Amino acid sequence: MKPDYEIGMTSLPGNGEIAQELRVLAAYLAFEGQSIYRVLAYQKAAREFGQLTDSVALATLEGRLTELPGVGPAIEAKVREYVETGRIAQLEKLRSSYPEGVLEVAELDGAGPKTARRLWDELRIDSLLAVKAAAEAGRIRALKGMGAKSEAKLLSSAETALARGPAPAPRRLLGHVEEPARRLLQALLDHPAVAQAEIAGSFRRRRSTVRDLDLVASTDEPETVGRFFGALPLVARVEQSGLTKVLIHTHNDLDVDLRLVPPASFGNLLQHATGSAQHNVELRGFSQKRGLRVNEYNVEEVQTGKAHPCAEEAAVYELLGLSWIPPELREGRGEIQAALEGALPNLVNREDLRGDLHVHSDWSDGRRTIEDMAIAARDRGLEYICISDHSKSIGMGIGVSDDDLRRQSEEIRLLNARLDGIELLAGSEVDILADGEIDLPDDLLASLGFVVASIHSGFQQPVERIMARFRSALENPFVDAIGHPSGRLLGRREGYALDIEELAGTAAATGTMLEINASYDRLDLRAAHARRAKELGALVVISSDAHSPRGFDLLPYGVGEARRGWLEAKDVANTRPLEDFRGLLRRSQR
């Protein structure tokens, strides 16, 4: 007999939904003034659930939830209550005691749970609009411990948040901050008083989006460097300015945090500022058990008080008995344990890539000829590329007809005879149609060197339909890879519903590759899915999706996402020489 829960399987709440409930509960507990550690415990569990590829609801019903780090009996009971009844009684009670608007107030820049609570208790402020009205009437400055500056700050934050609407502060695409970040770094490096400088934070960890920029520098003249930084032309205003820290806001609304230490501590600061917060929390907990205290200046022996400043970042990890951990792994996802055991992955590098299997030309929506793209790829050290223009169904008049595709293959044969130092594969980016069909006939598919199949339509279909389309594509022996598997566009589109467990499992079973599309607004597969794909035995291919020569310069973003997914060169098919790569393809095994 089947367990009861399988009857209503599709109605199980998703991980994101459960995580959100816990986040709201944590916010209320903070507002109530409960122990910060209790609040942190709920936040940690929410974060854990948000990153999990497995189903939290299913794990709960199968009694496996407490196996997750940070989940004990109390949180397990609340999740179980939510999965079984659709509500958490304690949270509903809190919701009926305080309007949810008080949580928005607590989220304001410059406010927090304590401030929000006082505004509610003393002024009955329960919304951003109420903050604005009270500030404008001068009622906030009348509170003990508040002043005109605090009031002005809250007013400004409330106005900003109201103008922005319900969405959280937008994160920037990594690819969009690359240039300003490099410019700021160069300005620091060019200053005579700066010894060393680096970009840290989520930028250095190569997260696909960043909230702000974190720069670090070493100098013996922090005041001079701080003043210089605050006076750079792109600075709109200086938000904070101390002896070790300068926070600026640029004209294009980027927050930039500069930290300064003496040269002997540069390694400590770089480690500290690279994060992530979760990694640092775990690293410090780990250190504490070994009698060491880690901060941005040194590693200190607690017993003796002896301090060890580190000019190099690797020395910080070495003092803790760990191998140096690549920044892309520093997310609190098991990297410290791996470093302790000497089991860190040897991450894939851009230089490992020999081929690019997803390239467009002016035959479809690319902007340059096949030959131009081939030469651009060769100039960037690639040995082979696949011309994979869109097939006919893409619409908008940019798809390549079946007859044109045959002619294109012929042109590619001629180019291969003529060009040295680069090999071209004739290919196609075919559409997985709404019914799961591939929009090229099998004989044409069979004649190509490589085929990537992507979903470009029917995004709103439920997960069952989407997965049925993928299954159909994966079962086609002439589909070599799935392109941008989730369909997400960062900051613009969530992507369609995707079951990565099934997709990666079936990809592994059929020998189909999964693409990491390197366009910095896609980065799809995302890191967590890439890691899961590796665990399930699927091969990954990192592709630029280049539409012009500069498109090849996107490859490092795909490599960054792959590294965040713990991928090594051996996990990435296009690190192979062409002949080896061909040997991996299903079509070559027929």
Place this chain on the structure above:
DNA sequence: GCCGTTTTCGGCCCGACTGTTTTCAGTCG
């Protein structure tokens, strides 16, 4: 609320900056 090569109880990462204070609370990363 969670957790354990010091612990099943007593800790929990650690420091900078600001504003409003005359010594610190709150926020932030």
